[in-house]
Amino acid sequence: xxxxxxxxxxxxxxxxxxxxxxxxxxxxxxxxxxxxxxxxxxxxxxxxxxxxxxxxxxxxxxxxxxxxxxxxxxxxxxxxxxxxxxxxxxxxxxxxxxxxxxxxxxxxxxxxxxxxxxxxxxxxxxxxxxxxxxxxxxxxxxxxxxxxxxxxxxxxxxxxxxxxxxxxxxxxxxxxxxxxxxxxxxxxxxxxxxxxxxxxxxxxxxxxxxxxxxxxxxxxxxxxxxxxxxxxxxxxxxxxxxxxxxxxxxxxxxxxxxxxxxxxxxxxxxxxxxxxxxxxxxxxxxxxxxxxxxxxxxxxxxxxxxxxxxxxxxxxxxxxxxxxxxxxxxxxxxxxxxxxxxxxxxxxxxxxxxxxxxxxxxxxxxxxxxxxxxxxxxxxxxxxxxxxxxxxxxxxxxxxxx
Amino acid sequence: xxxxxxxxxxxxxxxxxxxxxxxxxxxxxxxxxxxxxxxxxxxxxxxxxxxxxxxxxxxxxxxxxxxxxxxxxxxxxxxxxxxxxxxxxxxxxxxxxxxxxxxxxxxxxxxxxxxxxxxxxxxxxxxxxxxxxxxxxxxxxxxxxxxxxxxxxxxxxxxxxxxxxxxxxxxxxxxxxxxxxxxxxxxxxxxxxxxxxxxxxxxxxxxxxxxxxxxxxxxxxxxxx
Numbered sequence: 040x041x042x043x044x045x046x047x048x049x050x051x052x053x054x055x056x057x058x059x060x061x062x063x064x065x066x067x068x069x070x071x072x073x074x075x076x077x078x079x080x081x082x083x084x085x086x087x088x089x090x091x092x093x094x095x096x097x098x099x100x101x102x103x104x105x106x107x108x109x110x111x112x113x114x115x116x117x118x119x120x121x122x123x124x125x126x127x128x129x130x131x132x133x134x135x136x137x138x139x140x141x142x143x144x145x146x147x148x149x150x151x152x153x154x155x156x157x158x159x160x161x162x163x164x165x166x167x168x169x170x171x172x173x174x175x176x177x178x179x180x181x182x183x184x185x186x187x188x189x190x191x192x193x194x195x196x197x198x199x200x201x202x203x204x205x206x207x208x209x210x211x212x213x214x215x216x217x218x219x220x221x222x223x224x225x226x227x228x229x230x231x232x233x234x235x236x237x238x239x240x241x242x243x244x245x246x247x248x249x250x251x252x253x254x255x256x257x258x259x260x261x262x263x264x265x266x267x268x269x270x271x272x273x274x275x276x277x278x279x280x281x282x283x284x285x286x287x288x289x290x291x292x293x294x295x296x297x298x299x300x301x302x303x304x305x306x307x308x309x310x311x312x313x314x315x316x317x318x319x320x321x322x323x324x325x326x327x328x329x330x331x332x333x334x335x336x337x338x339x340x341x342x343x344x345x346x347x348x349x350x351x352x353x354x355x356x357x358x359x360x361x362x363x364x365x366x367x368x369x370x371x372x373x374x375x376x377x378x379x380x381x382x383x384x385x386x387x388x389x390x391x392x393x394x395x396x397x398x399x400x401x402x403x404x405x406x407x408x409x410x411x412x413x414x415x416x417x418x419x420x421x422x423x424x425x426x427x428x429x430x431x432x433x434x435x436x437x438x439x440x441x
Numbered sequence: 442x443x444x445x446x447x448x449x450x451x452x453x454x455x456x457x458x459x460x461x462x463x464x465x466x467x468x469x470x471x472x473x474x475x476x477x478x479x480x481x482x483x484x485x486x487x488x489x490x491x492x493x494x495x496x497x498x499x500x501x502x503x504x505x506x507x508x509x510x511x512x513x514x515x516x517x518x519x520x521x522x523x524x525x526x527x528x529x530x531x532x533x534x535x536x537x538x539x540x541x542x543x544x545x546x547x548x549x550x551x552x553x554x555x556x557x558x559x560x561x562x563x564x565x566x567x568x569x570x571x572x573x574x575x576x577x578x579x580x581x582x583x584x585x586x587x588x589x590x591x592x593x594x595x596x597x598x599x600x601x602x603x604x605x606x607x608x609x610x611x612x613x614x615x616x617x618x619x620x621x622x623x624x625x626x627x628x629x630x631x632x633x634x635x636x637x638x639x640x641x642x643x644x645x646x647x648x649x650x651x652x653x654x655x656x657x658x659x660x661x662x663x664x665x666x
Binding site: 047054055057058349350352353354355356357358359360361362363433434435438 | 487490493495496515516519520522523524527528530534535536538539547548550551552596600
């Protein structure tokens with residue numbers, strides 16, 4: 040086909056698609072759904088990653104976490120926020136004092152953390168008691184929504200006033216402003232709500248009941264320990280130095296494997312690794328629908344070959360070679376698959392655009408390229424068997440076929 | 442031009458070997474107009490398709506300009522068909538999803554060499570010559586049988602073939618239209634010196650050719666020269 044090449048293949052394929060629009064559409068639909076699910080899963084995975092990255096970035100880049108147990112990469116945990124590693128040592132006020140003596144640190148924030156049931160006038164909601172100091176709001180960038188935050192003086196006095204995360208406040212009071220001045224109950228104690236902070240996107244912070252850590256020392260935390268200590272380093276350049284200094288300071292008391300000091304970026308990279316794995320699994324699941332779509336194409340192409348047996352015979356008579364016929368049918372299956380792929384891409388782009396209002400999902404170049412590559416590959420793989428059948432039809436029988 | 446030497450063609454129907462044609466010796470020279478006459482099932486179409494290189498004999502040799510075609514690949518055979526052979530069928534065998542013009546142009550799409558003519562000009566010329574110019578943008582199923590057969594003839598002639606093979610070309614036409622088609626073939630043979638092999642079961646049709654071959658049960662029983 041020197042003088043026509045691919046345009047002729049396309050023209051011929053589209054002539055057939057025009058004749059069977061519904062069939063073409065339905066066949067492409069399989070691939071469309073497959074591509075859509077894969078692209079959407081990639082987009083959502085990417086969005087989740089972006090989201091978490093954003094969350095971490097809003098925590099501030101100059102943050103160090105002093106946590107019990109060996110370092111994140113060894114334990115594989117992602118407990119960057121309040122939960123802390125399970126088991127291991129617990130820190131106390133002495134450690135806080137030790138860490139405060141290291142220079143170049145703006146804030147040292149100890150955190151006691153416990154998931155509890157919180158009630159207000161019989162209404163019970165699950166939330167998190169967070170025993171900490173006044174700097175927690177600065178280090179975590181928590182913005183006041185209503186009321187006030189507890190101060191250093193409050194913390195030292197151990198006043199039984201708490202600051203709620205917006206979510207738990209709204210859960211209990213329907214509106215955040217109502218909460219101010221009310222008394223909630225948790226762990227058989229009464230706390231007066233003095234302020235509400237804006238949601239952060241972290242479920243533990245958003246449902247957090249922040250209180251001076253001294254308050255927790257009474258009954259719920261008689262050991263007077265902390266799960267984790269946050270260090271707000273003055274400048275990014277000091278991170279490494281502070282990390283080493285903090286480590287050395289704590290090594291006087293603990294063993295090397297008893298605790299670890301990690302940067303938020305380290306936690307982030309671990310999270311990214313984990314999301315990478317989760318995403319691959321999701322994409323693999325999504326690919327099943329691509330496979331089904333491919334089988335659909337194969338099915339239709341076999342039907343098409345049977346239907347157009349006579350046409351194959353005619354083409355062979357006027358000089359089409361076996362490979363001409365093969366190419367013709369292959370072009371159709373690839374085109375069907377590509378149309379489906381592009382539709383899927385288009386549709387998932389629209390969905391992603393919609394989702395972006397709530398969630399930073401995104402389609403990257405990788406998904407676009409992979410979509411086109413995969414749908415072509417499916418078209419070729421599932422099209423080649425029917426196309427071969429067409430090519431191998433004996434011309435005489437084909438031409439006599441009715 | 443074409444020489445058939447001791448040609449046999451057999452098929453397998455299940456385990457049984459069925460001979461379609463056997464012991465055929467035949468020579469067709471340039472510019473001849475040969476009729477192959479035989480009843481249905483006599484093997485005349487099989488013979489025609491072997492002459493047209495659409496089918497290979499089980500035994501014997503086909504020599505095309507002295508070259509044994511049994512050794513040729515599918516690719517080479519297809520090229521020869523494309524360049525040198527034009528088929529005309531009883532059922533017209535046009536592709537209905539393409540227009541008349543597109544059907545006529547189709548053989549040029551399979552040309553593996555640079556054409557020495559402009560396909561569109563030649564198509565126009567043929568359309569005009571066969572009186573189907575007004576129908577060029579119609580789809581085949583929207584025109585009459587006679588017109589369809591003219592389109593098929595135009596398609597067969599597109600590549601300026603050496604030989605035209607017509608399988609019952611009048612079989613689906615009324616006698617008047619059939620007569621017109623036969624006249625057209627006669628003209629082509631006379632004016633363009635195209636070799637024509639016409640397969641038919643009708644004596645009247647066969648009589649219009651210059652030379653007839655009678656075939657019965659897969660064998661040539663009579664050659665009228």
